[in-house]
Amino acid sequence: MTSTLRFKPVNAKPFIAEVMARSGQNLVLCYQCRRCAGACSVGEETGYMTPDRLIRMIITGDRDQALDNALVWKCVSCYTCGARCPNGIQTGRITETLKKMAKEEHMAPREPTVAYFHDAFVHSALRWGRVNEMEFMALYELRNTVHHLREQKFGALYKEIKAQASLALNMTQLKRMHLTFLYVKGRSEIKRLNKKFRKKS
């Protein structure tokens, strides 16, 4: 974290306005009481980054850091920060919004596996209308494997495959693996809506 505060209202204003509009959260109500910081489920995983500091970054227009930090990518959307906020600010919505903005700006996700997972899930859900657990997990692991190979992280790849294989084996034994394919006849309704309106919403 930089020690000097560089605040340029010209840069800050449009950024605050965009985050507020997209997340539906009134950030300027934050008076830095830090109840959210104490509430954060992943507080121990994010270093100095707490919800209040994320809000502060947005308000001071520190766009680069706000779009790329541990909290945005470690947030599990448990919404505890928002439940505890005396001013009703749901910072969980803000991390979700910043993830989308980072993607739109083609920034590499700080936690690629998190991005791959949610992309694979929505892709599978949109394609078939329902999420097929096996198809979507295969899609996710494939991207994960490519990533590990590209980064030459062979140890991590081995660990991942071992963990997933053992889970799959356990699930098969308990008949918790489902082999027939789920799909929805009317799935084109959502696809069409998505094509027509998503950019404008």
Place this chain on the structure above:
Amino acid sequence: MDLAYYPGCSLKQSSSLYDLQNRLVLEKLGIHLKELEDWNCCGATSAGKTDDFLAIAMPARNIGIACASGLKELVIPCSACYSRTLVAQNYLEANEALKEKINSGLSKKIEGPVKISSILEVLLERLRSGVIGETAIRKPSLLKPVCYYGCMMTRFPFEVPVPDNVENPQGMDLLLDAIGLHPIDWNYKTHCCGASAAVNDPETAMALMAKIMKDAFSRGANCLVTTCPMCQLNLDAHQNTLLKDMGATERLPVLFITEVLGMAMNFSVEALQIDRHFIDATGLFMEFEELGAEKKS
């Protein structure tokens, strides 16, 4: 009485036992579940994190199907599906323009009110009317449960009416009280299990689950009871690895509320498919006490 029913993807796959239990238990309480015709995925947290439009449009189609069914109430046992659908309904009520846009592409449109209920709301209604008291005839006396509500029963990304206490929910505790069990009070009722982080960020999820398990152990619980298929799968499937790393020898079965109630209603372990847990739960259902007449009146 007929209720519209949205099972969601996980109840059709890895948590199909929960689907079956819901049908058995609610049928016993005089509720016929009418599954929504051709329902689609709610988008879960993933859509919320990646696509604001789909996060509303996906559950919106299901609300439209529920409206067209003519039924007044829609029950959604999966916490994530419940949360996303309830949020979409309230969001669209507040954003008429988006509702019109989405309705323009739906063959079954969102019109008229449908009450979206969690499984706890439906069960609590039957507790108040006395039907649970009449049908629950035995107490599974070996159980020393803690009730685990997780995130999505009480915390939402949009303002919605919350039917329970946000910080200290009581719904599940009341239901277990009614069958003679007295759930142990604990600190981790509404803490997060990590959800999908168990797959995409295991270190974080394992740290969260470790805290939950530690408190459950230190309170002397011998099982966790939940309504959420994601929490159930996470704490069940990863518990062995997690506790082995922590050096613990004991394991705690993670039960759905429907299997505890189902056992109290005299269903068998096989009928409820309690033998499909990663941590064996069948041993908890070896002894029963008959529930007294005063319970039934």
